[in-house]
Amino acid sequence: MSDFHTIDVHRSEGLVRLTLNRPDAANGINAEMARELAAAAAACDDPTVKVVVITGAGRFFSAGGDLKDFASAPHRGRHLKGVADDLHRAISTLARCDAVVITAVNGAAAGAGFSLAVLGDLTLAAESASFTMAYTRVGLTPDGSATYLLPRLVGMARAKELMLTNRRLSAQDALQWGLVTEVVADDALATRADELATAMLATSGGANGGVKALLHDSFGNGLETQMEAEGRLIAQRAESTDGREGVDAFLAKRTPDFA
Structure with missing residues (x-):
């Protein structure tokens, strides 16, 4: 991962700390960044990685897709499909890996940058952060999992409003709508992300991954199917090293050591 050019x-x-690093282009997602995000996400899908922190360099989190990059391609549609495929691999991997993903939204998050921002299992926003879809403004439709995530986070009516009107939400708006976990002062964002990451490092990676998996599957399952999945997974966790350590530590009134 040391050979990346568009992310640090x-x-x-x-x-793993992942910083979108094209500040002169508002951290716009071009073909190279999408490929590198997919590769970085794959490297994070590892039992030894408990926490992934994602933020942006400079004043923007990400302005979304790099329109200059798309417009310069001889076959725009084919090019954009390739960028979307790589970005979607990254998002799918981060959503389904065991690691707790913390997004620290340091500025404007637009288009696919919006989707990447709210992908976080825990999402921090600086007071100056803002969120807008922006796709229809340029005659395009959403990608980056927006049509999956937003109806689940804010409901269908508000998702339509965001996508059709390109309404811009402030950080406080996003908090009230349930898009972010916490809003902090701009100069406190990095410190708060570090605090949260440190807290998550002390938790059980396998249990965290199980929570993410159960919640992702819950929208497609009926009640009994979901409860069966819960029963099977909690039984597996009870037999795991972390599960045994957690229960034993609780009974012994000591802090668990989730290695």
Whole structure:
């Protein structure tokens, strides 16, 4: 991951920090960034990675797809489909890996940048952050999982409003709508993300991954199917190293050591 040009990736024990790093282009997602995001996400899909923190360099989180990159391609549709495919691989991997994904939204998040921002299992927003879909403004339709995520996060009516009117939400609006977990002062965002990452590093990666998997599947399951999945998974966790350690630590009134 050290050979990336459009994202900066720093890995320490159990933690990967991923920074979108095209500040001169508002961290717009071009073909290279989409490929690198997919590769970085694949590297994060590892039991030793407990936390992934995603943020942007400079004033923007991400302005979404890089329209200059798309417009310069000889076959725009084919080019854009390839970019979307790579971005979607990244999003799918991050959504389904065991690691807790923390997004630290440091500025404007538009288009696919909006989707990437609210992908976080825990989403922090700086007070100056903003969110807008922006696709129909240029005659395009959403990608980056927006049509999946937003109806589930804010409901169908509000998802339609965001996508059809390109309404811009402030950080406080996004908090009230349930799109973000917490809003913090601009100069406190990095520190708060570090605090949250440190707290998550002390938790059980397998249990966190199980929570994510159960919640993702819950929208497609009936009640009994979902409860059966819960029963099977909690039984598996009870036999796992982390499950045994967690229960034993609780009974012994000590802090668990989830290695």
